[in-house]
Amino acid sequence: MELTRIQNLSLSYISSFALRCACDLDISGHVQAYGHPMPLNELARSIPIPPEKDLMLGRLMTLLVHQGVFGQSEAGYVLTPLSELILTDGSNLGAYVRAVTEVDFMKGWDRLSEVFKDTGKSTLFEKVFGGIQFWEIVKEKPEYGKLFNEAMASTSKSLMNGLVASYPHIFDGLNSLVDIGGGTGTTIKIIAEAFPTIRCTLFDLPHVVANAIRSDSFDVVGGDMFEKIPPADAIFLKNILHDWCDEDCVRILKKCKEAIESTRNGGKVIVCDIIVDLDNNDPKAIETGLLVDISMMSIYGAKERNKQEWHDIILGAGYSDYKIYPARLGAYCVIELYP
Ligand SMILES: C[S@@+](CC[C@H](N)C(=O)[O-])C[C@H]1O[C@@H](n2cnc3c(N)ncnc32)[C@H](O)[C@@H]1O
Incomplete structure (x- = not known):
């Protein structure tokens, strides 16, 4: 539907900042270090964030999984080729994400x-x-x-x-x-x-x-x-x-x-x-x-x-x-x- 396309185009800056947030929290690094599918609560404790923020993190991850940045199995979150690219010890494309979303x-x-x-x-x-x-x-x-x-x-x-x-x-x-x-x-x-x-x-x-x-x-x-x-x-x-x-x-x-x-x-x-x-x-x-x-x-x-x-x-x-x-x-x- 055209309304959906216009909404998504207008809101696409949220994709940029959700990706930047994943880089700033080094979510890829935490998932990689865990070594197997990582449940939400393990990710939250590993970053770490206060327990009352777990559901917010889950919502961020739902968007990023939908966009293919992370994968998800029943056991938890996994890396995809996209999240591998933002690993700091890999291509470190997180630096690119940060540079183009720098607020100034x-x-x-x-x-x-x-x-x-x-x-x-x-x-x-x-x-x-x-x-x-x-x-x-x-x-x-x-x-x-x-x-x-x-x-x-x-x-x-x-x-x-x-x-x-x-x-x-x-x-x-x-x-x-x-x-x-x-x-x-x-x-x-x-x-x-x-x-x-x-x-x-x-x-x-x-x-x-x-x-x-x-x-x-x-x-x-x-x-x-x-x-x-x-x-x-x-x-x-x-x-x-x-x-x-x-x-x-x-x-x-x-x-x-x-x-x-x-x-x-x-x-x-x-x-x-x-x-x-x-x-x-x-x-x-x-x-x-x-x-x-x-x-x-x-x-x-x-x-x-x-x-x-x-x-x-x-x-x-x-x-x-x-x-x-x-x-x-x-x-x-x-x-x-x-x-
Ligand atoms: C967009 S960056 C490209 C960097 C690199 N070639 C790449 O693809 O990753 C442009 C580069 O041109 C350099 N640059 C700008 N003005 C220059 C000049 N007058 N002489 C030499 N290098 C210059 C910048 O310092 C910067 O490293």
């Missing part, structure tokens, strides 16, 4: 319509935060910066293992690779460990790489991708271009082109991002792309691009050709750019 960060979404009516170019984020841009907030609020980096690292763990398994040939023949805007190094570590003959480098802003994972398997360089990018056979850009407007993407891609052209092999740029109109038989993945697009618009004044928009920025930056691989990573796909 969610401020002002009820004013989205104002952005459409304004004649100015401010994003919703800038409007709400008095003209300050997202990357400045991340730099100035180290505790949010840390959560943001953990969130990106957690999505990288899920995505990169799939990417390395689904598209291994994109790394064939490479001697060196730089991950631009690679955060604290989760992505480059997975590439370096999967392809130990490639000399790998993590590149991000100096204050971000200051907190990067240290490992013998890759080098770490701090810098600004709008200034200079270290030379390599391949430049890897995951979740980067969707943060920037077309003009900035062209500037970044030109810097990447200079970096790959300065090596002997001529090289390529590997982009892992969303293409909103790419064939995808998973409607949920299409919806993810569209939701992230509105988020990019509101936070950075940027976007998830369609095929034509990708074509325009790639050719606009002077590349001669590119190849889009079929979507095999949920909402994400891989594009190779050739100089």
